[in-house]
Amino acid sequence: MGQVDGVDGVAVLRRASWRIIPLLGLAYMIAFMDRSNISFAAKTMNADLGFSATVYGIGGGVFFASYALFEIPSNLLLERVGARRWIARIMISWGLIAAAMMFVQTAWQFYALRFLLGMAEAGFFPGVILYLSLWFPRAARGRAISRFYISGPLTRVVMGVLSAWLLALNGAGGLKGWQWLFLVEGLPAVLVGLLVLYALPETPQSVTWLTPAEKDWLAGQLAADAPVSARHGNPLAALRLPVVLLLGMVGLLTTCAYYTFTLSEPQILAQVTGWSMASIGALVSVSGLVGAAGMLFTGWLSDRSGARLPFLLVSTALVMIAYALFALNGGLALGLVAYVLFVASWGSVTLSVWMLCTDLVQPRNMAVATAMVNTMSQTGAFFGPIGWGIARDATGGYHAGFVGLFVVQLLALGFVVGLMRYRHGQR
Numbered sequence: 100m101g102q103v104d105g106v107d108g109v110a111v112l113r114r115a116s117w118r119i120i121p122l123l124g125l126a127y128m129i130a131f132m133d134r135s136n137i138s139f140a141a142k143t144m145n146a147d148l149g150f151s152a153t154v155y156g157i158g159g160g161v162f163f164a165s166y167a168l169f170e171i172p173s174n175l176l177l178e179r180v181g182a183r184r185w186i187a188r189i190m191i192s193w194g195l196i197a198a199a200m201m202f203v204q205t206a207w208q209f210y211a212l213r214f215l216l217g218m219a220e221a222g223f224f225p226g227v228i229l230y231l232s233l234w235f236p237r238a239a240r241g242r243a244i245s246r247f248y249i250s251g252p253l254t255r256v257v258m259g260v261l262s263a264w265l266l267a268l269n270g271a272g273g274l275k276g277w278q279w280l281f282l283v284e285g286l287p288a289v290l291v292g293l294l295v296l297y298a299l300p301e302t303p304q305s306v307t308w309l310t311p312a313e314k315d316w317l318a319g320q321l322a323a324d325a326p327v328s329a330r331h332g333n334p335l336a337a338l339r340l341p342v343v344l345l346l347g348m349v350g351l352l353t354t355c356a357y358y359t360f361t362l363s364e365p366q367i368l369a370q371v372t373g374w375s376m377a378s379i380g381a382l383v384s385v386s387g388l389v390g391a392a393g394m395l396f397t398g399w400l401s402d403r404s405g406a407r408l409p410f411l412l413v414s415t416a417l418v419m420i421a422y423a424l425f426a427l428n429g430g431l432a433l434g435l436v437a438y439v440l441f442v443a444s445w446g447s448v449t450l451s452v453w454m455l456c457t458d459l460v461q462p463r464n465m466a467v468a469t470a471m472v473n474t475m476s477q478t479g480a481f482f483g484p485i486g487w488g489i490a491r492d493a494t495g496g497y498h499a500g501f502v503g504l505f506v507v508q509l510l511a512l513g514f515v516v517g518l519m520r521y522r523h524g525q526r
Contacts, residue, residue: 106316112239114308115317119234120246122291122299123227126190128250129288130223132258133197134162134216136284138362139262140277142369142376147275150206156488158209159362163480165217170477173222174229174470182230186223187296193219194288200281201274217477225469232457232465234303236320238402241454245398248450252390252442255383258284263380342459343468345518346452347475352511353415353448355479356422356504359487360441367425367497371434386442394446398454407455408519414447415515419508426501452476455518483507 137144137159145155177185196216203209227247235243265283269276300306303317360367368379397410417440424437452472460468483504490499 106312108316108320111309111313111317112235112243115234115303116243116246118300118306118308119231120243122295123230124247124250126186126288126291126295127224127227127247128254128257129190129284129291130193130220131251131254132284133193133288134220135254135361136258136262136280137200137213138364138366139258139266139376139380140280141363142366143266143269143275144203144277147277148204148206148209150209152488152491153485154206154209154488156362156484156486156491158206158213159358159484159488160481161210162213162217163358163477165214166221167217167474167477167481169218169221170225170474171467171470174225174466177222177226177229178466181301182226183296183299183301186226186230186299187292189220189223189226190288190292190295193223194285194290194292196285197288198282198285200285201278222470225466225473228453228457228469229465233321234317236317236323237458240457241398241402241407241450244453244457245394245450248398248446248453249391249394252387252394252446255387255390255442257384257387259380259383259385259387263377266376340460340464340468341521342455342518343471345514345521346456347472348514349411349415349511349518350449350452350472350476351479352507352514353418353445353452353479354476355483356418356507356511357445357449358480359483359500359504360422362484363487363491363497368434368438370497371425371438372431382438386438389439390442390446393443394450397447397450401451401454407451407458408515408522410447411451411455412512412515412519414444414451415508415512417444418448419505419512422501422504422508426498426505428498 137155141155144150145152150158173185173189193216196212196219200212200216203212228244231243231247232240261284262280265280266276268274268279271279274282303309303314309317364383365376365379368374368382369376372379372382374382397414401407401410421437421441421444424433424440427433453469456469456472457465486503487500490503491497493499
């Protein structure tokens with residue numbers, strides 16, 4: 100992507116990256132925090148409100164049910180309304196609902212607000228993936244998505260420290276620590292949503308910071324690498340595409356296991372290590388840096404090699420091994436090894452899924468395909484935490500849950516192998 104007809108392609112993509120990715124990355128950081136911060140609130144909130152592990156698991160999972168239910172309609176509306184307006188709407192509404200979590204007093208209020216939070220946020224992530232596919236050609240897309248996506252693991256750096264500090268405000272202003280957590284971590288989404296409405300560029304053709312020649316170059320690059328596939332334009336047709344179905348099943352199983360773990364992560368780490376919540380927060384923060392490094396490395400090397408599937412295969416297998424090590428319950432050292440393996444590898448799993456989706460699906464099908472893959476993924480995240488909570492209440496520990504996560508990840512590995520065989524047969 101050097102000089103072509105007087106246009107420096109590298110400079111064009113670099114300019115686009117700086118104009119787009121930091122803002123979207125900040126938005127995703129807040130989204131990840133607002134859907135996951137109940138993991139830090141859980142211990143004191145559950146004790147204060149009398150919630151069992153099953154109640155907490157249902158509340159954790161119901162977010163993903165509404166998220167999945169409204170995913171495709173949201174992405175179709177994004178195409179019609181435009182990314183800037185729709186992403187801003189998503190952020191403002193979810194920020195208000197996330198902050199309102201501070202008022203929860205009963206299990207049904209907990210369920211209702213988590214359901215509304217998922218409905219408000221639906222379409223954000225696949226909408227951003229669709230948006231990035233309109234700006235970055237395939238040869239640069241892995242790096243673009245990874246630079247946006249590292250906000251997920253980097254959120255751990257912020258959330259680990261901030262959440263522990265907010266919980267320590269317990270009693271200040273007559274509020275519990277977990278109420279301060281929801282309030283302070285929820286409202287920034289409203290402010291960033293307003294910033295998106297003002298600052299996010301709509302399309303390459305609409306901006307003033309690219310010349311006409313640069314716009315033509317970018318349009319030509321995006322048209323040249325469009326995958327060859329049948330043209331479908333409705334959700335049911337997209338679901339029948341084998342690539343969408345296989346990627347959706349990988350997403351369903353891996354996301355099921357991931358969010359099941361994440362929504363109980365501080366409690367799991369406290370049991371494994373015996374450390375205080377402040378120390379657990381510091382550990383989660385450090386893990387975010389490890390996860391970000393793994394994700395950036397995957398995006399860079401997969402673009403450089405032109406291969407995506409080997410990274411998906413290896414990272415899925417490594418996460419499976421991490422769950423197996425947790426299930427062994429071998430003490431502090433083995434638990435920390437399992438945790439490092441998990442945080443270093445999981446980002447590469449989900450990043451590879453999305454890189455493959457944007458590589459293998461025709462651009463005109465992208466809105467439906469990305470929404471469908473994410474819908475299937477979030478469906479898995481609904482069932483996992485509920486099953487985990489029921490197992491925890493029944494057994495009093497995490498061993499049975501981790502055996503379940505290992506089995507789920509093993510099934511995901513089987514679908515990855517199936518995807519590799521399908522792609523081999525297409526060549």
